[in-house]
Amino acid sequence: MTELRQQACEACSADAPKVTAEQKAQLRKDIPDWEIVELDGEEQLRREFKFRNFVQAQEFTNKVADLAEAENHHPAILLEWGKTTVRWWTHKIGGLHKNDFVMAARTDQAYQDMQ
Template identity: 40%
Template sequence: MATQQELAGKSCEPCRGGIPPMDRAMAETYLVQVPGWSIRPDPDRLERDYRFSNFREAQHFAMRVGDLCEAEGHHAEILYGWGHCTVTFWTHKIKGLHENDFIMAAKVEGLMDEPYAPVSESMGDVSPTARHR
């Protein structure tokens, strides 16, 4: 079984559907490679809630997750608010889990190792006063 770093080093393969989702026993063997994540039912999906000290950090993380998903072509459900960001993966075409979901979870874990950079530094000043020029 691959380690978290090995999973993170993989790229998502396009899933065209027509295959069964990963069974729960197999999913649980992958789950140990992405500590902190859990499997939620109906459909089986991989989920983790991350905690932050404020809204801005949670928003910044959500945006980085979104950019990663777009780059990999495997998209998450992302819910964030003050001090938290919940990331959920499942493969919609097969209505369940695929190795790609675990690859993405491992990649998201890597984002937590990157330092926080305020939006004004990473994307230009987006404050309300900056818009009134």
């Protein structure tokens, strides 16, 4: 099977199904550093990335923004001195879709590429 980060994102509509508990468990194996949190009643993937300074954190933030724009799938990104926190979820369905796991894997790859 293709690595999660290499899989294509699917077009998503408001009636698209959220991932099941079984799918979540399987997909999380590929993104072990992400946690599932619930904010405003919606499950989201969240991870904090650490950097040596603000400039590196900003560079990473821009890379994630470029990944998001390329897929028209946009996360919440918090940029701080020495860290960036990213949250992925699918706004249209109010929770997690496979696309969020794909984008989390791509975010991990962007981080690895900077190390």
